[in-house]
Amino acid sequence: MCGQSSALLFELMSEMFALIDGNSFYCSCERAFEPKLRGVPLVVLSNNDGCAIARTDEAKDLGVKMGDPWHIISKRPEMKAVQWRSSNYSLYGDMSRRVYELLLDAVPFVEPYSIDEMFMDYRGMPYDLTEYSAKIRETVLRVAKIPTCVGIGPTKTIAKLANKLAKKNRSGPGVLNLADPAHRASAYKDIALGEVWGMGRASVLKLEKSGVRTVADFVAMPSDHVRDLLTVVGLRTHAELRGTSCISLTGLSAAKKSLAVTRSFGKAVTTWTEMREAVASYATRAGEKLRQHGLQASAMQVFMHTNRFNGDAPYSGGLTVEIEPTANSFALIAAALRAARSVWRDGYRYQKAGVVLVDLYRASELPAQMFPTRDPAKSAKLMQAMDAINAREGRGSIRPAHVPVQASWAGRQRNVSPRYTTRVEEIMCARA
Amino acid sequence: MADYKGGETTGFQSPAQDHIEEVVDLAALLDLRKPGMYPVRVVGQNLKERGIDHNDILIADATADPEAGRVCVAMFGGEVILATLKRKNGEWFLLPSKGEPVPVTADVDVWAIIRALVRIDV
Numbered sequence A: 001m002c003g004q005s006s007a008l009l010f011e012l013m014s015e016m017f018a019l020i021d022g023n024s025f026y027c028s029c030e031r032a033f034e035p036k037l038r039g040v041p042l043v044v045l046s047n048n049d050g051c052a053i054a055r056t057d058e059a060k061d062l063g064v065k066m067g068d069p070w071h072i073i074s075k076r077p078e079m080k081a082v083q084w085r086s087s088n089y090s091l092y093g094d095m096s097r098r099v100y101e102l103l104l105d106a107v108p109f110v111e112p113y114s115i116d117e118m119f120m121d122y123r124g125m126p127y128d129l130t131e132y133s134a135k136i137r138e139t140v141l142r143v144a145k146i147p148t149c150v151g152i153g154p155t156k157t158i159a160k161l162a163n164k165l166a167k168k169n170r171s172g173p174g175v176l177n178l179a180d181p182a183h184r185a186s187a188y189k190d191i192a193l194g195e196v197w198g199m200g201r202a203s204v205l206k207l208e209k210s211g212v213r214t215v216a217d218f219v220a221m222p223s224d225h226v227r228d229l230l231t232v233v234g235l236r237t238h239a240e241l242r243g244t245s246c247i248s249l250t251g252l253s254a255a256k257k258s259l260a261v262t263r264s265f266g267k268a269v270t271t272w273t274e275m276r277e278a279v280a281s282y283a284t285r286a287g288e289k290l291r292q293h294g295l296q297a298s299a300m301q302v303f304m305h306t307n308r309f310n311g312d313a314p315y316s317g318g319l320t321v322e323i324e325p326t327a328n329s330f331a332l333i334a335a336a337l338r339a340a341r342s343v344w345r346d347g348y349r350y351q352k353a354g355v356v357l358v359d360l361y362r363a364s365e366l367p368a369q370m371f372p373t374r375d376p377a378k379s380a381k382l383m384q385a386m387d388a389i390n391a392r393e394g395r396g397s398i399r400p401a402h403v404p405v406q407a408s409w410a411g412r413q414r415n416v417s418p419r420y421t422t423r424v425e426e427i428m429c430a431r432a
Numbered sequence B: 001m002a003d004y005k006g007g008e009t010t011g012f013q014s015p016a017q018d019h020i021e022e023v024v025d026l027a028a029l030l031d032l033r034k035p036g037m038y039p040v041r042v043v044g045q046n047l048k049e050r051g052i053d054h055n056d057i058l059i060a061d062a063t064a065d066p067e068a069g070r071v072c073v074a075m076f077g078g079e080v081i082l083a084t085l086k087r088k089n090g091e092w093f094l095l096p097s098k099g100e101p102v103p104v105t106a107d108v109d110v111w112a113i114i115r116a117l118v119r120i121d122v
């Protein structure tokens, strides 16, 4: 009886969410191990050292914007003091794992929404949520070395909004609790609709046309009116902002429906030889990821396109093909190259290509194949051996023959920091 | 892939079959998978008296509270150093291996406390 009534109580407990978000996450990871970077403007650049993808407050204040091409803006005189780093995703991934595990010590469920944002289940917490969040922030800073902000609310959308407001208030406490409806109502008056999670530009423009500018204006609209004007997504956002939870926490395995390896090229790809290498590399990486998750793919999409913005002759092509369910890199490469060959057109300057695996299954869920053309057990062993060697010796140590060692299209990373936490030869040094 | 782990044999059945264990896991012993654990490489010989030598790998724990006499990783003046923690009149100090004690103020970051040491090629 007792168990039953407490289960019922749990059902009745109202939803409560927190969103914790790392401040300038990539920059904070770099600063954790390199004290010289603290207090100075710092920018982390995208894959090929192309554009700014993370900026510290100091860099924002100097006018560095997200997506700014670094080779252009770094020439400005005021950028002299700005430190920059190539992106070091091995480091960022491990630091994200540390944050996630710390949060799991504090709350029963954590949804890693992105590398630097996690939703926490705050339902039924017997604490003052604001104080508890402050403690979590303090621990994450001390242990995982990442400064964060926390937003709290009865729906994910409100928690996300609260987080954004907490972050904007740089000298503030880093926590904003919008659980209280009265508090929410007064905060909504000053927030533009574009700030809301899930609110697309088209919806904002439509709403503005009918005089709806702030979040307060929006929640005051009758639901019927919202349904007429926007899509169901808009209606859901409306309900969430009013405090009715519609988006629940998602587990990782449920979320994994496709797996993509896509990259912009360091310099435009113009020959089939280069494209073939690139696609083979992506298929290889996709295979590794697939096996890490214990999954197999039964369909694949390959695409490539030119730069849409620089005046190059435009071309964009893609093809989805079905494949015999597999996690074998060689099978994936073969299928990817066949697809790529038929998408490829001579004479274009390609800027980006990608391999997306869809229709993913756990290997155990797959129906027995009638006429498997490969020996699945043998293939699994070979892949296991390849992954083990690459894990030990570094990615790409052994690779299918199609994949080049140093590809011309891969672009350079000229200022990448050590993988302080995952490579023994690159760990942080301390002077005795 | 070395598949034989001492258990499955082709001729005579191995008496060890049901008793096969994994090799000692040093990462587990050192708690390396915990979110607050960081490996650190020692540069310099000034902590030799403490048994800490150049090129040793130290395991630093960022969850540990400071304790007098412990060696810590500290960051200040843009540098990463190893220093011994000292407490005097209720205040914390860093004793670097060379030079004056440094009071732990806001611009001194006691980054993590050293828990263990790994030395290859003894």
Ligand SMILES: [Mg+2]
Pocket (backbone or CB within 6 Å): A021, A022, A023, A024, A025, A116, A117
């Ligand atoms: Mg962030």
